[in-house]
Amino acid sequence: EFLGQDIAAIPAKQFARHALRGKLQMVFQDPTDSLNPRWSAERSIVDPLLRLSPDMPAADRQARVLELASLVGLPVELLNRFPHQLSGGQKARVGIARAVAMEPELLILDEPTAALDVSVQAVVLNLLEDLKHRLGMSYLFISHDLNVVRLLCDRIIVMQHGEIVEQGHAHEIMDTPKTDYTRSLLAAIPHPPAADASITGNTELQDGAL
Template sequence: MSAIMEAVRLVKRYPTGGGMLHAVDEVDLAIQPGESVGLVGESGCGKSTLVRLLGRLIEPTDGAIVFEGQDIAPVPLRRFVHDTARGRIQVVFQDPTESLNPTLTVFETVADPIRRLGTAGDRNALAAQVRKAIALVGLPPEMETRLPHQLSGGQRARVGIARAIALRPSLLILDEPTSALDVSVQAVILRLLADLRSELGMSYLFVSHDLNVVRLLCSRIVVMYLGKVVEEGPTEALFRDPRHPYTRALLASIPNPARRGQTPWRLEGSASSPIDPSPTVCRFYGRCPRQEDACAKTMPALRAVGSDGVHRAACHFAEETSA
């Protein structure tokens, strides 16, 4: 099966006063049709930059972004906003309050991308398409005339999702869409997202710092650290048997009453600088509890571990770190 989207050695660097900041560094990532992939890592690891690259909101420094068989990386941003692929890749942003135009009603917010990128003909066809998207996210018809400040946080989140699905995209990129919501509202929105993926057959790239949320929604997880993918694999396999020490640290940070009284597994040392990092030193060197000579001499490649061939880790000792 061909991937619906594939990043190939994708790079994004920013010039700074002291050199080049490697925000995304030769990342390979594939998303299959109908698949829900979780992207995790602590703040500053590059996941938000990767999301903006894949959504074609910023220009890549190097590499390819193959979407439905077409490399869209070379298309300039000002041209891509009118490209037919633009409507098939949609993004749901972290803060619905900031991402919604305060002067547009719910109806106009959802109608805007259809007018710009869709094929709705007359006014009646447009209205039908808008109302179908609004109904799909569970908002009642009387909400159509309201402005964002007249909505609750959960309702604003639903409007952001309705706007994104109005064009029936192939890929929905969700950039921490529930982090600004109360816990009770988060659960409702996550259930809605799961139902929409099943009903509309979309692929998801779900970005979150909450591993429990990712576990509920995603069948595969990709772990980033300092611009690199350090581990990826099926969700349950990664939770059960993490092969990279950074993944182990992330999982150990999840509150678990069963571990009460035990000494927590934690990282020591300090992170490497993302500015002009050495190409021959493991990015995790300096925080890793192992730190052997090989780690300071050779950057570990992302390679298959285990017998299934789909669980991969970038660690010289991945075979030895089975939980």
């Protein structure tokens, strides 16, 4: 149920251009695979406007693309480049700009920084945190990285083998976990070792937190 409607009851072909579709957008895990290699950054960003706002004048679409590029910190001179000509962080910004083009109310983020270098991950996460507040969006953030979940999420749902095992406010889950699985996830968060300490343990965990 989304905005009071059962969207599962809407046929897929209709939902692709349904009024609710613009209010529900997604940022995918791999910014390279989720961008059309034959489209420029500008063409990728404008795509939801062409599909969901076909009556928007071309001049308004162009202005919106420039606004979105500025919003996500993508230099205008990169708009004509194709995905293979962009860095991982730049492709991530294109994907985010495309996702927020229709001013969605809910943004689904599927491990949006997993394919990025660690140094770039922090920049993208800070951008997402800023956009959430500036645009008034809600996030459904899917991740195994509880450090990231801790930073971005107000509520946490922990899943194991496709089943919810625990949920609650972020500080409750992080400070006082109720299940062994959640405690295992928290124990797997890397911590800087003490000078005379060693780190052991099994970090091959399945599923994770949303």
